[in-house]
Structures are given as structure tokens and as C-alpha cells.
Amino acid sequence: MDAPDQTPDERAPIAARDRPTLAPKVARLAAFALTITSALPFACARTPPPSLPSSLFSAPAPNFEREAIDGRRVSSEELRGDVIVVEFFASYCAPCRRSLPALVKLAKRDPSLQVVAIGEDERRDLTIRMAAEYGLTMPVIHDVGNVLAARFRIDGLPSTYVLDGDGALRWVGGADHDAATLARVVAAVRDDRDR
Numbered sequence: 001m002d003a004p005d006q007t008p009d010e011r012a013p014i015a016a017r018d019r020p021t022l023a024p025k026v027a028r029l030a031a032f033a034l035t036i037t038s039a040l041p042f043a044c045a046r047t048p049p050p051s052l053p054s055s056l057f058s059a060p061a062p063n064f065e066r067e068a069i070d071g072r073r074v075s076s077e078e079l080r081g082d083v084i085v086v087e088f089f090a091s092y093c094a095p096c097r098r099s100l101p102a103l104v105k106l107a108k109r110d111p112s113l114q115v116v117a118i119g120e121d122e123r124r125d126l127t128i129r130m131a132a133e134y135g136l137t138m139p140v141i142h143d144v145g146n147v148l149a150a151r152f153r154i155d156g157l158p159s160t161y162v163l164d165g166d167g168a169l170r171w172v173g174g175a176d177h178d179a180a181t182l183a184r185v186v187a188a189v190r191d192d193r194d195r
Contacts, residue, residue: 048185052172054161055153061086061161061169062151068139069119069128076167079114083189084163085182088149090120091130093157095175100134100158102179106186107138109179113186118143120157164189 056062065075076084087103089096100117107115115138119127127142143149152161160173162185170192171185 048171048188049173049177049181051170052174054169054172056161056169056172061163061167062148063167064148064151066141066143066148068141069124069131070140072139074116074139074141079116080167081165082112082114083165083186083193084114084116084167085186086152086161086163087115087117088120088143088152088154088157088159088161089117089130090157091126092121096130096158099160099175099177100130100136102177102182103160104135104137105179106182109183110186115139116141118148120146120149162186162189165193 061076063076065073065077068074085103085106087099089100103115103117107113117131117136117138117140119130119140119142121127121130121142124142124144127140130136131140141148149159152159156174158175160171160177160182161169162171162173162182164170170189173182173185177185
């Protein structure tokens with residue numbers, strides 16, 4: 001029961017003057033959550049998405065030497081040293097129309113990256129047309145008879161293979177990756193090399 005000499009403020013279950021204010025605690029909690037969520041992309045930036053399966057993970061990636069559509073020779077041995085991205089594409093492949101711009105964007109942002117695009121069309125002119133349409137400045141090889149596709153054991157298009165500087169297969173991507181994903185994979189492979 002309330003004492004007769006108490007004011008209404010004093011009779012309140014917890015007087016406002018005695019109640020610990022939650023505002024500073026909520027503000028600290030919100031600041032902590034914001035810090036964690038804003039740092040999360042940077043913490044995960046070097047963590048690549050899962051790779052598609054490949055039987056090549058247990059063996060060195062296939063070596064190749066071919067003539068690109070512009071006449072230069074492309075040798076997997078000469079590409080070694082930095083990360084290598086090998087992209088298989090074809091004109092009839094709808095998802096390739098998304099993966100090729102991602103490849104071009106990555107190659108422009110990272111000039112030290114070794115990139116090779118391999119066209120799987122039956123006709124050379126279709127590979128040439130795709131290279132022109134997407135502004136492919138990296139070496140583009142027309143894979144006559146799909147020999148390189150067989151060596152890399154691709155099972156769909158597009159297929160993206162990321163090799164480390166020694167030519168070992170480190171990651172395989174399909175139709176669902178973008179330039180940011182590919183950049184994360186390349187960064188993770190480089191980080192592994194630098195350890």
C-alpha cells in the first residue's frame with residue numbers, strides 16, 4: 001500500500017527517474033549489429049562460392065597449345081605464373097550471353113589475370129562473331145572438334161575453370177556466376193598462393 005505522504009511519481013512501480021534508460025543500450029547494440037553486417041561482405045569477400053564438381057581436381061589441368069582467332073599462339077604453359085581463367089562458350093548458349101560480359105569486366109579490372117575464351121561452335125565464324133559482339137580482347141580459341149572441351153571434361157556451357165599459377169584446377173563455375181563472384185574466386189586463389 002502507498003504511503004500517504006508519497007507523490008504520484010514516487011508511487012509508480014518504477015519511477016522514471018529510477019528507470020535505467022534503454023536508449024543507450026539499444027544504440028550500442030544497433031551500432032554493433034551495423035558494424036558486423038557492414039564488415040561481413042569484406043570478411044567473406046575472399047571466400048569463393050562452392051565449385052562445381054570436376055574429375056580434374058585430382059589431376060593437373062590439361063595443357064594445350066592452339067592458335068587464337070587473331071592468329072597468336074596460346075599455350076597453357078606460357079600462361080602460368082598468375083591465376084588463369086578459361087571460359088568455354090558458344091553462340092547457341094543463352095547463359096553465355098551473361099557470362100561473357102562478366103569475363104570481359106573482370107579482365108579489364110585485372111590486367112594481370114590470364115584469361116582465355118574457348119568457343120565451342122562448330123563453325124569458326126560463329127566464334128569470331130561472338131568475340132566481336134562481346135568485345136573479347138583476351139585470346140579466343142575456336143575449339144575445332146571440341147577437343148579442349150573433352151580434355152577439360154566440360155558438361156555444360158558456359159563452363160569457367162580457374163587455375164592457379166601452377167596450372168592446377170582450383171574452381172569450376174557454370175551459368176550462375178557474375179563478375180563479382182569470379183573476382184572473389186580469383187582473389188581467393190591468389191590468397192592461397194601467397195600463404
